[in-house]
Amino acid sequence: YCGLLFRHEGWPLCIHEKIVVQLASIDWRILKPGDFYLQVVPYLKKSPRIVLKCLAKDKHNVEEVVIPEVSYTSIFTLEWLSTFNGERMGIALENCLLTTDDKIFRVPWDKVVNPEFINKPKTPQLSEALVNGVCTSPVPQEDLKSDLE
Numbered sequence: 001y002c003g004l005l006f007r008h009e010g011w012p013l014c015i016h017e018k019i020v021v022q023l024a025s026i027d028w029r030i031l032k033p034g035d036f037y038l039q040v041v042p043y044l045k046k047s048p049r050i051v052l053k054c055l056a057k058d059k060h061n062v063e064e065v066v067i068p069e070v071s072y073t074s075i076f077t078l079e080w081l082s083t084f085n086g087e088r089m090g091i092a093l094e095n096c097l098l099t100t101d102d103k104i105f106r107v108p109w110d111k112v113v114n115p116e117f118i119n120k121p122k123t124p125q126l127s128e129a130l131v132n133g134v135c136t137s138p139v140p141q142e143d144l145k146s147d148l149e
Contacts, residue, residue: 012075018098018100021040022038022099023040025039025053026053026104037097051067057089065088076112078110081109095108096112
């Protein structure tokens with residue numbers, strides 16, 4: 001996303017007021033087959049972990065899967081969920097639960113992983129270098145001002 005401004009600056013942790021990565025559990029009774037949510041959980045005395053939570057096969061419990069740290073850079077892609085679904089048995093996961101203070105939203109994963117931008121995406125200029133997916137060339141100050149207007 002080199003040189004682009006996100007419409008929702010908190011992406012991927014949140015989309016506007018909707019929280020994508022939860023800090024607390026969601027009531028399991030809200031989960032339907034195909035639903036899941038991501039939550040940050042403490043892990044011993046190490047860095048917190050991200051877990052995926054979904055309805056268990058018995059439909060009365062929550063299945064909790066620890067996401068390997070090596071996957072963190074690819075979680076917010078369609079390929080990640082497709083691979084995850086390919087490795088598990090049961091109903092494919094497709095809707096991510098997002099929360100606000102008082103509501104829960106069931107959002108298709110493809111809507112979560114495709115962020116909106118203030119300007120339409122442009123092809124990176126030859127002078128813009130990408131290193132591990134990160135833009136190493138700063139965006140000119142004039143471009144930032146015009147995008148904000």
